[in-house]
Amino acid sequence: MEEKVKAIIKKYGSDKSFIIPILQDIQREFNYLPREALDALCANLGVSQSLVYHLATFYRAFSLTPKGKYRLSLCVGTACHVRGAPQISDHVERTLGIKPGETSKDLEFSFETVNCLGACALGPILVVNDEYHGQMTIAKTSKVLKSIGAKVETDEEA
């Protein structure tokens, strides 16, 4: 892990002012910010742990916990909100048993809400591992959740 972190730091010329892009690359590499990677970052870039922790918790793009196999992002921008995103959020939460920002214990599902994906014609939008599902209803959400192996209690197939 340390070697990968070192390579990322080198890419940015070991320049401390690039710490945010460096963290973004680490996040992309491991899908979250593992403790060991951050330790390696502090040691090799010469920055304090408190700074790294400050940045990692300040910016939404960073996560200190691992993400699930299926990453669900529900857009809760204003347009999606008035088109019923809160109901979809409740439904996902109820079905998967995890709140926005959480990952299921078996690391199958992560659920998060995002502020605006800018595809408002398709609202409400649910993105599962980069695949967009638009104009979501409770029934359509059930279908998507079922397709990724979640237990859904309705009879509706369509």
Place this chain on the structure above:
Amino acid sequence: MKKLKSAKDLASLQDALRKGRDPKKPCIVICAGTGCLAYGTQKLIDNFRSEIAKQKLEGTVDVRTSGCHGFCERGPLVVIHPKGIFYQRVKLDDAAEIIAKTVLKDEVIDRLVYRDPVTKEKILHEHDVPFYKKQTRLIFGMNGQIDPTSIDDYLAIGGYSALAKALAGMKPEGVVEEIIKANLRGRGGGGFPTGWKWDSTRKAKGEPKYVICNADEGDPGAYMDRSLLEGNPHAVLEGMIIGAYAIGSSKGYIYVRNEYPLAVSNITRAIDTAREYGLLGDGILGTGFSFDVAINRGGGAFVCGESSALFASIEGRAGEPRQKYVHATDRGLYDKPTCLNNVETWANVPLIVDKGADWYAKIGTENSKGTKIFSLVGKINNTGLVEVPMGITLREIVFGIGGGIPKGRKFKAIQTGGPSGGCIPEQFLDMPVDFDELAKVGSMMGSGGMIVMDDRSCMVDVAKYFLKFLEEESCGKCTPCREGVKQMRIILDRITEGKGEESDIEALEWIGAGVVDGSLCALGGSAPNPVLTTIRYFRDEYLAHIRDKKCPAGVCKALVAYSVVKDNCTGCTACARVCPTKAATGEKKKVHTIDQETCIKCGACYDACKFDAIQVK
């Protein structure tokens, strides 16, 4: 590619590119903006390409992807040249038929043609569709004409001519003068006169000077900056280079949201190719002027759209704003003179330099010149991006261009200015839209999000939504913002749960005033706006929640109950099948019922019922 050494080099390259293109050659243009891609357009593009290869048409038919055309509601969008036949809601497997009929035989496929929803008339060309016809697409119109990954496409429509004009024939002060004369105002929301900002940065002491493009478009429901950056990146870049020349800057940054991967990729490519062509880097177009641009991806914090927070983020710190008595034009990024403008502002610059301030100043109102791109979203028939001259009425935008409210429902309000803006009620629909008029009714231009709401949108819920958003996005530095917004949200939670008290409205106004006064940056300074404007225009709705414990729009869960209208129910079982808690039950062809104990008020039955047999009260 040999670097361009002069304005003359550029002009002859543009000429050669234009002459090398046959306007009669069939070309399939597919919109590949994020909106259309979300419909699965990449597969459609692949289908077109493989069909062309299969039929061995590579040399005779071009396939081009373009930036966002704006009519996202009707995506995927395809235009077939040379005749410019406009197809909408194209299905992924329509590619073969379009090639066989429209490209090769000039036949129009009826089902893909746009039909006017009112007159039912078929409309063959994009520019005749009312959605487009009523717009003034000076900036956004280029998106459909070019492939954003091709600098040659941009050059062929006259791209970088404005830069050449400025470098060859204008003094830096002259460029600043021109922008001042055009009265261009910042499109990011503040509306500050761009020319004066340039002038201050130019005159400030300190080297180097920076120019920055703010593409941290965080307002939920606004996506015009992304569509410009991904659909026409060179226009933004050209604007920045001209700005840098006018200001005397050698280094620029584009701060773009990490959530916009396509925009990041297209602008990165644009920077690389502009450098190859000698339009960026050392000695631009053979002159002594040098300027280069770096990209900075944001970390997903709304507050980083604020100038001083954005500087902190580029410097590698958490995005927390600072006091504003020292202006960024004197001490901005790394404490050096910095000129920060929004994406759309930069994209206006080449147009002004090219056509002149006098021409530009003829468009718009007395104090707001030019056009503005809005993202028209929410409860609206034609969701999309629209570019209109300043001064157009809200009614024309919502009903003329937007096609009104879906399902014939009643217009209630339009929210402008994002979380810092306000909700404008029906009585102001005939108001002209510009910076000053919007401020007069308690809202603001903001970056240009327009979210339409109908009678099923609860204004107290909307106010709560924005406060929740701001509570999460407040950086926490100023206590009045961090704590005040939270307390306001708690009061709204109470009201929407039916536990509100008469004194709550006064408390909201009182706390709101404190938040405005006690916050360093505009996030806190405008945070109470959504609450204050909804109290101002929709006080009745607040009172209905507080006094009668009712939500007139049927949104606030604690205050509504779902039930079956016996006379309308056909026993189709649709509600029972979608109900996630099996609260809706009944036998086939018999009237259904909803058990109030187990009902979680998710609204699934309401959406599923085709016979208006579910009521929310």
